[in-house]
Amino acid sequence: MTQSRQTNRQILLASRPTGAPAVANFQLEKSQVPVIQPGKVLLRTVYLSLDPYMRGRMNDAKSYAEPVALGGVMVGGAVCRVEKSEHADYEQGDWVVCYGGWQDYVIADGTDLLKLDKKPVHPSYALGVLGMPGLTAYMGLLDIGQPKAGETVVVAAATGAVGSLVGQIAKLKGCRVVGIAGGEEKCQYAVNTLGFDACIDHRANNLEEQLANACIDGIDVYFENVGGKVFDAVLPLLNSSARVPLCGLISQYNATELPDGPDRMPLLMAQLLIKRIKMQGFIVFDDYGHRYGEFSQAMTEWLNEGKIKYKEDRVDGLENAVGAFIGLLEGKNFGKLVVRVGPDDLE
């Protein structure tokens, strides 16, 4: 069933997952398209962003953001068009980025909307290279990671929305870049298209050995977005004064309990101490929202000059969002995952 003018399809959180999310944790509901009041706009979703952080919102645990309520619409960034406006700042047809969630229609009061060009060439880029993942890569790498020319930068999920940008920005800064990705095809892409110096398949049995061979001078910046066995391989290779910006731990998101012992928390702290390492978590809009303009300008320039390559993994239809999201947590996407929810112009 495709998007229409009559029906608002919504994907709700039906139940909280234990471990990996399953189809049954979600529920597709249909209702009437809501009617707007003065001061509001009615937005129609064209692209929905799917991102690993959404897994955290499905839990009932206190985190940096509120969990999605049971029966509530799944949250997410979206690129939308204004279908009706009773707000002075917006008119029908405007393109905006909003936090509209997994649904066809949403009403907004005009705050927290980011207007795009009247006729954006790549509207969905606002969910990736020019949006949250781009800002994450840019600020985490440059502000926390502080890479210097000649240093070795390692990033996992190397062909993902964030990792692919981290590596390319690090190359632009003169670093040696080693990626980690799942499968031969992604590794080839990271080296041949994105220009990484090396890329290692994390499915290999000898990940630690391969990573050590690819990082003969150790690791100066590890951009952490996965955790787990990749971090285990990285930790012994970190150099003195290494920096570890920490933006995600996708390998842990589906975990239902802590791994068996021994307890390596003291080991990690001892390594941070002995090697004078900085490890710093960040939540991109909270920490760096105010620097979006600086990022946007730099990234737009790099894109226009062809210095940054960007790949989308585009899924058609809101009804396919659930499957795509489950796959994202398993590393099945190749590039930034977005859902094409509706057409640019709805008949």
Place this chain on the structure above:
Amino acid sequence: MTQSRQTNRQILLASRPTGAPAVANFQLEKSQVPVIQPGKVLLRTVYLSLDPYMRGRMNDAKSYAEPVALGGVMVGGAVCRVEKSEHADYEQGDWVVCYGGWQDYVIADGTDLLKLDKKPVHPSYALGVLGMPGLTAYMGLLDIGQPKAGETVVVAAATGAVGSLVGQIAKLKGCRVVGIAGGEEKCQYAVNTLGFDACIDHRANNLEEQLANACIDGIDVYFENVGGKVFDAVLPLLNSSARVPLCGLISQYNATELPDGPDRMPLLMAQLLIKRIKMQGFIVFDDYGHRYGEFSQAMTEWLNEGKIKYKEDRVDGLENAVGAFIGLLEGKNFGKLVVRVGPDDLE
């Protein structure tokens, strides 16, 4: 046996400890006082500093500094006097700080010596409040911790060389300061003399509960120098955007293996991520040696104005260094531990 002009007493590393160091790991050797060559100075130790980091040097493991060799002299900072000089920059009677180790006499080539005043009022302060522990407290707290007025700062080993200064500097910056120390006497001292807002006895059964009660607004800066159960109590109380300068882990130094599971390394990383925490290890002279002047000026001023209190735990005689050091790792010292190795002026 006291210091003499004829004999050089040296405390050597006889064997590497497993777990806590024992008297048998050390050996007192006597030899002739060495004879100097042109370009050198002969230094006589007046004060020897005993510090927790020395435990790490007794291991054979790779760390940020070379281990002490078996049969080698135990390393350590000392305040010495020039007994003989064949070096143009030094003359007999000069007071210097050097890394002379646990011995009466050492020969130096003039590099890595810090000259003190001709007649220093408190020469041993150069090993504490105006030396390495002072610089550690000052830089770790101010540069990494970045405390803001009104924030809550927690420091363990609150009456120790570093902790006592961390807390007092944080008070000077307008913070609420909660210390953790071993025993009622130390806790009273932290509050009544050092001016901390509260101090909790880590030997209490309900450390976590007491700390939570003392930090009702959470913890913004935790200056980490102990690790272990204190950190366990701190971690759940850390606020968003908390900073954790990491200068030591004394509770772990004698550990022979990692604690039992579960493996909390992923838990720590998840907390750093969710709460956007910065945890950063530092080795003070490597990271901040170049800023000694700035520190020295500020600290001297605070001392002169009576804004910083400083307490030494002074042990007499090199032969008592071993016992004092073993006690230091058990938290038996009260204030900065120094050994009075010889008199100001040797007859």
